[in-house]
Amino acid sequence: MTKAESTKAHATPEFVAGLEGMSEAARQSLATMSGAFSTWLQDASRMQGEAVRFLGERFHKDMELIGRLSQCKRPEDVLSLQTQLVGELIADYMNESKTMFSLLGEASKHGLDLVKKSAPRPTAGA
Numbered sequence: 001m002t003k004a005e006s007t008k009a010h011a012t013p014e015f016v017a018g019l020e021g022m023s024e025a026a027r028q029s030l031a032t033m034s035g036a037f038s039t040w041l042q043d044a045s046r047m048q049g050e051a052v053r054f055l056g057e058r059f060h061k062d063m064e065l066i067g068r069l070s071q072c073k074r075p076e077d078v079l080s081l082q083t084q085l086v087g088e089l090i091a092d093y094m095n096e097s098k099t100m101f102s103l104l105g106e107a108s109k110h111g112l113d114l115v116k117k118s119a120p121r122p123t124a125g126a
Contacts, residue, residue, distance in 0.1 A: 032118040039114060043107035050103060054096045061088070 022030070065085060072078045 032114070036114045039110050043110060047100065047103050047107070050099060058092060
């Protein structure tokens with residue numbers, strides 16, 4: 001299936017009718033923008049999924065903390081647990097920052113790749 005056939009297979013009849021009067025350059029531009037938007041949505045979805053996963057994990061750890069705090073018998077136990085919690089929080093958020101920056105880097109690379117693919121090629125006579 002060609003790209004044009006794929007677009008027609010997923011497009012409404014009104015959309016396809018609107019394409020018939022478009023120039024080839026406009027069609028290419030629309031195809032490029034459509035591909036860029038699709039890639040952007042996929043990357044945004046990956047970042048959102050990661051954020052939801054991390055928040056769920058942190059929520060679970062916070063709920064465990066409440067149980068652990070209830071078992072403390074002395075103020076020193078609470079202080080020790082709080083100290084441990086701060087270390088875990090810092091480690092968790094640092095690791096998550098690395099993960100999110102990695103996903104952002106991948107998304108940036110995808111965007112750059114799309115720009116490179118769609119950039120006009122110089123002609124031999126120019």
